[in-house]
Structures are given as structure tokens and as C-alpha cells.
Amino acid sequence: MNNVFEFQVKMTNGQLKELSEYQGKPLLIVNTASKCGLTPQFKGLQELYRKYNDRGLEILGFPCDQFNNQEFDNIEETTQFCQLNYGVTFPIFAKIDVNGGNAHPLFTFLKDQKKGLLSKNIKWNFTKFLVDPNGKVVERYAPTTEPIKIEIDLRKLLS
Template sequence: MKTVYDFHVNMPNGERKSLQEFEGKPLLIVNTASKCGFTPQFAGLQKLYDTYKDHGLEILGFPCSQFNNQEFAQIEKTTEFCQVNYGVTFPIFAKVEVNGPNADPLFKFLKEEKRGLLSPMIKWNFTKFLVDRNGQVIKRYAPTIEPRRIEADLAKLLS
């Protein structure tokens, strides 16, 4: 059975990272954007990370410009923006596409595992996927779902 641990992703510096490094940890995987109406969710994501990282939670941010080009062209500006404006300390990876023929394989997998309400397509920035300790996608959250509303699901997963 395929899991998120079977995938490799790009770091901002171009290095490849195996998600197997996160094996045994619950994950919240999010497609992000720095210039979006949902961008303030970075604060909520960081709060979840601060609260639960010592219990194993990892939040993985994947910048994406597919929705109205709401991400900086240079990944360095993205990572700096996240750190300076929201104090983000969870990993931010290289920019990805989440839909279409050039969609990152990880996001193809996530969408296959948990479809959206009407289709598998990701509709906007800050779609979130909750992954259990075994690498299985257990829930998908719409961009409008604030990170604090995920906390109950996280608490169950971490107990």
C-alpha cells in the first residue's frame, strides 16, 4: 500500500528530501501562498505546530502559485515572508503545482486518497491534508477551515 512516505519533495535549495524522514509522525500537509486572503492561516498553523510538535506533529508547507499567482517568484522571498510575518518554523518546501499535468506527485496522491467535495481538484490555497503516523491520508480540509478547527482531529490522532 502506498503512503506519503513513498514520496520525495524538493527543498527550497533544490535538494530532494524523502518524506520517509517523517515516518511515524502525524503530518499536516498544506499548499500555501504568501499573498492570499487565507495567508493569515500561517499564524494558526504555527500555533498548532508550537502546541503539538513535541507530540510528533509535523506541518509541511508547499507554496503554490496556481491560484491567481499569489506566491512570490523567488522561494527565498516566500520563506523570509513566512518567518518574518508569521514566525513560521515548520518546513516550507519548494514551490509546487497541485493541479494539472505538472502537479507534484505527492499532491496527485493526496487528491487520490481524499477527494474534495465535488472533485479531486484542489480549489484554492491552504487546502490541508491530515496524515496519520502510518502515512495514510485520513482527512482533507477546505481552505476556509481555520487551523484551530483541526485541533480536535489532531488531538485524537496524537493520543
């Protein structure tokens, strides 16, 4: 695989979605969790989405339960929680693994393209990957990086 747009992901209804549908748009891909200390970042992510979606930005949320089981078992609970508590309107996909033998191929690719500080593994919820309109991973952000701190890099991709 050469870029993000070559992957398929599972939507919450179980159907597959081709990421090629987002070709030509910058993406912010995030592994999320609903019951994490960092969960309030949904508010900042939604704010970026509201501010820049009309200029092409897509934010893709991937619930993950690999870090202290901080995600609901039922994906409907996850999407309702995100919508009711944080007004999330960007796409939330089916729950996935981001590390280990069952890691989704998309996240394996993302980690191979941009390693973390000490290793390529994702250390916690809300690791963020910024992808340019050609599907190239341009930056990886730590879980504690607030979404607003990504805005400068994001605006470079939108200009």
C-alpha cells in the same frame, strides 16, 4: 504508492527530501500562498506546530502559485515572508503545482486519497491534508477551514 512516506519532495535549496524521514509522525500537508486572503492562516498553522511539534506533529508547507499568482517568484522571499510576518518555523518546501499535468506526485496521491466536495482537484490555497503516523491520509480540509478546527482530529492521532 501506498502512503505519503514513499514520496520525495524538493526543499527550498533544491535538494530532495525523503518523506520517510517523517514516518511515525502525524503530518499536516498544506498548499500555501504568501499573498492570499487566507495567508493569515500561517499564524494558526504555526500555533498548532508550536503546541504539538514536541508530540510528533509535522506541518509541511508547499507554496503554490496556481491560484491567481499569489506566491512570490523567489522562494527565499516566500520563506522570509513566512518567518517575518507569521513566525513560521515548520518546513516550507520548494514551490510546486498541485493540479494539472505538472502536479507534484505527492499532491496527486493526496487528492486521490481524499477527494474534495465536488471533485478531487484542489480549489484554492490552504487546502489541508491530515496524515496519520502510518502515512495514510485521514482527512482533507477546505481552504477556509481555520487550523484551530483541525485540532480535535489531530489530537486523536497524537493519543
